[in-house]
Amino acid sequence: xxxxxxxxxxxSAAIGFALAFVxxxxxxxxxxxxxxxxxxxxxxxxxxxxxxxxxxxLHNANxxxxxxxxxxxxxxxxxxxAKSLEGSYPYISFYNKVxx
Numbered sequence: 001x002x003x004x005x006x007x008x009x010x011x012s013a014a015i016g017f018a019l020a021f022v023x024x025x026x027x028x029x030x031x032x033x034x035x036x037x038x039x040x041x042x043x044x045x046x047x048x049x050x051x052x053x054x055x056x057x058l059h060n061a062n063x064x065x066x067x068x069x070x071x072x073x074x075x076x077x078x079x080x081x082a083k084s085l086e087g088s089y090p091y092i093s094f095y096n097k098v099x100x
Contacts, residue, residue, distance in 0.1 A: 030091040048078045
């Protein structure tokens with residue numbers, strides 16, 4: 001009877017490890033696929049955020065209505081791009097929520 005339960009537990013453990021390995025490999029593959037475009041998009045958003053900071057600095061130094069509108073447009077573009085970043089990369093978003 002003990003041999004039967006030992007055999008069942010060993011087989012169950014082997015199947016569990018095999019499924020876990022397959023899941024980790026699949027998840028890793030999908031994250032690697034998304035990583036390059038995700039990093040490019042993040043760099044683009046960071047560039048827009050830097051442009052916004054410069055725009056605010058210029059606006060504070062020399063205020064004008066046109067410059068204020070330009071800064072607001074850049075800010076809305078930064079928020080729009082950041083919002084689209086969240087939904088476009090599901091595997092990286094999952095990784096960030098679970099492991100960070």
